[in-house]
Amino acid sequence: MDQQTYETGLKIRSEVLGKEYVENSMKSADDFNKPFQEFVTEYCWGAGWGRPGLTRKERSMLNLAMISILNRPHELKLHIRGALTNGLTKDQIREIFMQVAIYAGVPAGVDAFRQAREVFAEKK
Amino acid sequence: MDQQTYETGLKIRSEVLGKEYVENSMKSADDFNKPFQEFVTEYCWGAGWGRPGLTRKERSMLNLAMISILNRPHELKLHIRGALTNGLTKDQIREIFMQVAIYAGVPAGVDAFRQAREVFAEKK
Amino acid sequence: MDQQTYETGLKIRSEVLGKEYVENSMKSADDFNKPFQEFVTEYCWGAGWGRPGLTRKERSMLNLAMISILNRPHELKLHIRGALTNGLTKDQIREIFMQVAIYAGVPAGVDAFRQAREVFAEKK
Amino acid sequence: MDQQTYETGLKIRSEVLGKEYVENSMKSADDFNKPFQEFVTEYCWGAGWGRPGLTRKERSMLNLAMISILNRPHELKLHIRGALTNGLTKDQIREIFMQVAIYAGVPAGVDAFRQAREVFAEKK
Amino acid sequence: MDQQTYETGLKIRSEVLGKEYVENSMKSADDFNKPFQEFVTEYCWGAGWGRPGLTRKERSMLNLAMISILNRPHELKLHIRGALTNGLTKDQIREIFMQVAIYAGVPAGVDAFRQAREVFAEKK
Amino acid sequence: MDQQTYETGLKIRSEVLGKEYVENSMKSADDFNKPFQEFVTEYCWGAGWGRPGLTRKERSMLNLAMISILNRPHELKLHIRGALTNGLTKDQIREIFMQVAIYAGVPAGVDAFRQAREVFAEKK
Numbered sequence: 242m243d244q245q246t247y248e249t250g251l252k253i254r255s256e257v258l259g260k261e262y263v264e265n266s267m268k269s270a271d272d273f274n275k276p277f278q279e280f281v282t283e284y285c286w287g288a289g290w291g292r293p294g295l296t297r298k299e300r301s302m303l304n305l306a307m308i309s310i311l312n313r314p315h316e317l318k319l320h321i322r323g324a325l326t327n328g329l330t331k332d333q334i335r336e337i338f339m340q341v342a343i344y345a346g347v348p349a350g351v352d353a354f355r356q357a358r359e360v361f362a363e364k365k
Numbered sequence: 366m367d368q369q370t371y372e373t374g375l376k377i378r379s380e381v382l383g384k385e386y387v388e389n390s391m392k393s394a395d396d397f398n399k400p401f402q403e404f405v406t407e408y409c410w411g412a413g414w415g416r417p418g419l420t421r422k423e424r425s426m427l428n429l430a431m432i433s434i435l436n437r438p439h440e441l442k443l444h445i446r447g448a449l450t451n452g453l454t455k456d457q458i459r460e461i462f463m464q465v466a467i468y469a470g471v472p473a474g475v476d477a478f479r480q481a482r483e484v485f486a487e488k489k
Numbered sequence: 490m491d492q493q494t495y496e497t498g499l500k501i502r503s504e505v506l507g508k509e510y511v512e513n514s515m516k517s518a519d520d521f522n523k524p525f526q527e528f529v530t531e532y533c534w535g536a537g538w539g540r541p542g543l544t545r546k547e548r549s550m551l552n553l554a555m556i557s558i559l560n561r562p563h564e565l566k567l568h569i570r571g572a573l574t575n576g577l578t579k580d581q582i583r584e585i586f587m588q589v590a591i592y593a594g595v596p597a598g599v600d601a602f603r604q605a606r607e608v609f610a611e612k613k
Numbered sequence: 614m615d616q617q618t619y620e621t622g623l624k625i626r627s628e629v630l631g632k633e634y635v636e637n638s639m640k641s642a643d644d645f646n647k648p649f650q651e652f653v654t655e656y657c658w659g660a661g662w663g664r665p666g667l668t669r670k671e672r673s674m675l676n677l678a679m680i681s682i683l684n685r686p687h688e689l690k691l692h693i694r695g696a697l698t699n700g701l702t703k704d705q706i707r708e709i710f711m712q713v714a715i716y717a718g719v720p721a722g723v724d725a726f727r728q729a730r731e732v733f734a735e736k737k
Numbered sequence: 738m739d740q741q742t743y744e745t746g747l748k749i750r751s752e753v754l755g756k757e758y759v760e761n762s763m764k765s766a767d768d769f770n771k772p773f774q775e776f777v778t779e780y781c782w783g784a785g786w787g788r789p790g791l792t793r794k795e796r797s798m799l800n801l802a803m804i805s806i807l808n809r810p811h812e813l814k815l816h817i818r819g820a821l822t823n824g825l826t827k828d829q830i831r832e833i834f835m836q837v838a839i840y841a842g843v844p845a846g847v848d849a850f851r852q853a854r855e856v857f858a859e860k861k
Numbered sequence: 862m863d864q865q866t867y868e869t870g871l872k873i874r875s876e877v878l879g880k881e882y883v884e885n886s887m888k889s890a891d892d893f894n895k896p897f898q899e900f901v902t903e904y905c906w907g908a909g910w911g912r913p914g915l916t917r918k919e920r921s922m923l924n925l926a927m928i929s930i931l932n933r934p935h936e937l938k939l940h941i942r943g944a945l946t947n948g949l950t951k952d953q954i955r956e957i958f959m960q961v962a963i964y965a966g967v968p969a970g971v972d973a974f975r976q977a978r979e980v981f982a983e984k985k
Contacts, residue, residue, distance in 0.1 A: 285471045347532075347533045367615035370615070404660065423922060435594060435965060468842045470842040543709070551709060555682055589679065706769075707770070
C-alpha cells in the first residue's frame with residue numbers, strides 16, 4: 242500500500258460521501274472486508290479521484306451516468322448524495338439521467354429518476 | 366428430458382444448495398414455472414455441474430465471479446451459501462470478490478461484499 | 490415536443506400500463522422528473538409504441554425479453570402486467586422467460602420467473 | 614444426452630440457420646468444442662426451440678431483440694438470416710431494432726441496424 | 738415528427754459528428770433504416786442534446802463514459818472525435834477512461850484506451 | 862505509486878502475459894496512455910494478482926469466466942494465452958466456457974469458444 246495515496250483517498254472519500262458514512266464503513270469492517278475497504282480507499286479514491294485533470298463535479302457527473310448504467314442502485318444513491326455535495330444541481334442531475342435514458346435505454350432512466358427522488362425526499 | 370441427467374442434476378443441486386431449499390422449490394412449483402424448474406435441474410445442474418473436468422469448488426468459484434458480474438443478488442446469495450458448502454473459505458471468497466472489483470468495477474465489488482456479509486451474518 | 494405524438498403516447502401508455510398508474514405518475518411528477526415523464530411518453534410510447542409494423546402483443550413480448558436482460562425488476566413487473574393486458578397468456582410468458590434463460594443465462598431466467606409469480610400472486 | 618431432443622434440435626437448427634452452416638459447424642468441431650456443439654444443439658435448439666407455445670417467427674423476434682442487447686454481433690447476424698427464413702419481413706426487423714434502441718439505448722440500435730444492413734447486402 | 742426539433746437535431750449532430758459524416762448517413766439511408774435515422778436525429782440529437790442544462794463538452798464527457806461501458810466501439814470512436822470537436826483535451830479523455838476502468842473494470846478501460854489511440858492516430 | 866507493488870505487478874504481468882507483450886505495451890505507451898499502463902500494472906497486477914489466497918491458475922479461471930461475460934474479446938484472447946501459461950488445460954478451458962454458456966447465455970459461450978479456437982490455432 243502507498244500510505245500517501247491511501248490518506249489522500251480517505252480524505253476525498255470523506256469529503257464526497259460524508260465523514261460519518263466513511264467512518265462507519267471503516268469501523269464496521271471486519272477481517273473479511275477490511276482489505277477491500279482499504280483497497281477501494283487507495284485505488285478508487287486515492288489513485289483515481291485524487292488525480293488532477295477533472296474537477297470533482299465532473300467526476301460526480303461521470304459517476305452518475307456510469308453507475309446508472311452499471312445498475313447498482315445502492316451505490317447510485319450514495320453518489321447522488323456525493324454529487325449534491327460536489328455542487329451538481331438537481332437540474333444537472335436531471336439532464337444526466339435524461340441522457341442516460343437515451344443512450345442506455347428508458348428503463349435505466351426510469352430507475353435513476355426513482356432513486357434520485359428517493360434521495361431528494363430523504364434530504365428534506 | 367433425459368431422466369438420468371435430471372436425476373444427477375437433482376442430486377447435485379440438493380447437495381450444493383441444500384436439500385430443503387430444493388425440495389421447497391420443487392414443491393412450490395406450479396404449472397407456470399414447473400417446466401422451468403425441471404429445465405434448470407436437468408440443463409444447469411445435470412448437464413452442466415454434472416460434467417467432469419472441474420471440481421465443485423472450482424465451479425463455485427466461477428459462479429461467484431459470474432453471478433456478481435451478472436448482477437443477480439438473490440442468486441448470488443444462494444451461491445455464496447453453496448460455495449461454503451463446497452469448501453470455499455471466506456478468505457477465498459474475499460479474493461474472488463476483490464478480483465471482481467478490479468475486472469468488473471468497484472460497484473460490482475461493493476455489492477458482492479455486502480451480500481456476502483449478509484449471508485455470513487445469517488449463518489451465525 | 491410534437492403534441493400529437495405526445496397524445497398518442499399518453500393514450501397507448503394508459504391502455505397498456507393502466508390509466509390509474511399513468512395518472513399517478515403524471516400527478517406525482519415534480520419539476521425534477523416532469524420533463525422525463527413527458528419525454529418518455531412522447532418518445533417511448535408515442536414515437537415508439539405508436540408505430541405500425543408490430544402488434545402490441547408482439548411489442549409486449551419483446552419488452553419482457555429485453556427488460557429481463559436489462560435487469561430492471563421494477564419495470565419488468567409493470568410490463569408483465571402490460572403483457573397480460575395486451576393478450577399474452579401465462580404460457581407464452583413462460584416460454585419467453587425460458588428463452589431468456591437460454592440466451593441470457595439461467596440467473597436472468599430465475600429472476601424473471603420469480604417476478605412473474607409475484608405479479609400473478611397480486612392479481613389473485 | 615436425450616437422443617430424441619438432440620435430433621429435434623439438429624433438425625430445427627438446420628431449418629433456421631441453414632443446413633450448410635450447421636453441417637460445417639458439426640464437421641469442423643474438434644475435441645475441444647464438440648461437447649459444446651452437442652450441448653447447444655440439444656438444449657438450446659431441442660429443449661428450447663423445440664417447445665410448443667411460441668411460433669418460430671416469435672422466437673426469432675425475441676432473439677433479435679435479445680442478441681442485440683447482449684451485444685453479440687456474430688450471433689446477431691446469424692439470427693437475422695434465421696429471422697428472414699422464419700418469415701419476418703425487413704419492416705418487422707426494423708421495428709424490433711427501433712424498440713431495442715428505445716429500451717436498450719441508441720448505440721445498441723445503431724449497431725443492430727448496421728449489422729442488419731450488412732446481412733441484407735450479402736443477400737443480394 | 739416535430740420539424741423544429743428535427744432541424745435542431747440535424748444541426749447539432751452535424752456540428753458534433755461532422756457535416757460530411759451526417760450527410761453520408763442521411764444519403765445512404767434506405768427504406769429500411771431511414772425511419773431510424775430520423776428518429777435518432779429528432780430524439781437523441783434534438784430532444785436530447787438540444788436541451789439546456791449541460792454544455793456540449795459535458796455531454797461529450799458523459800457519452801465517452803457511457804458508450805465505453807455499453808461496449809460499442811464503433812459509436813465510441815465517433816464520439817471520441819465529437820469530444821475533441823466539443824473541446825475536450827486528450828488529458829481529459831484520459832481521465833475519463835481511467836475513471837471508467839475503476840468503475841466498470843480494467844478491460845473496459847483497456848478497450849477505451851485502444852480505441853482512443855486509434856482515433857488519435859487517424860487524426861495525424 | 863508504491864514502487865514495490867508496481868515491481869511485483871510488472872513481474873507477474875510479464876510472467877502471465879509474456880515478457881515480450883508487456884515490454885511492447887510499455888515501450889509503445891505515450892503521454893496519453895502511460896499513466897493507465899502504470900495504473901493497471903500497479904493495481905490490477907500488483908495489488909490484485911499479487912495477493913495471496915488464490916493460485917494463478919485459479920485467477921486465470923476467474924478471468925476467463927469474467928472477461929467472457931464482460932464481452933471483451935481482445936482481452937479474453939490475451940487471458941486465454943495467460944491461462945495456458947498458468948497451467949490450465951484445454952479441457953478445463955472448455956468446462957469454464959460451458960459454464961459461462963449456462964450462466965451468461967449461449968451467445969456468450971459461442972463467442973468464447975470461437976475466440977479460444979483462434980488462440981489455439983495461432984499456437985500451432
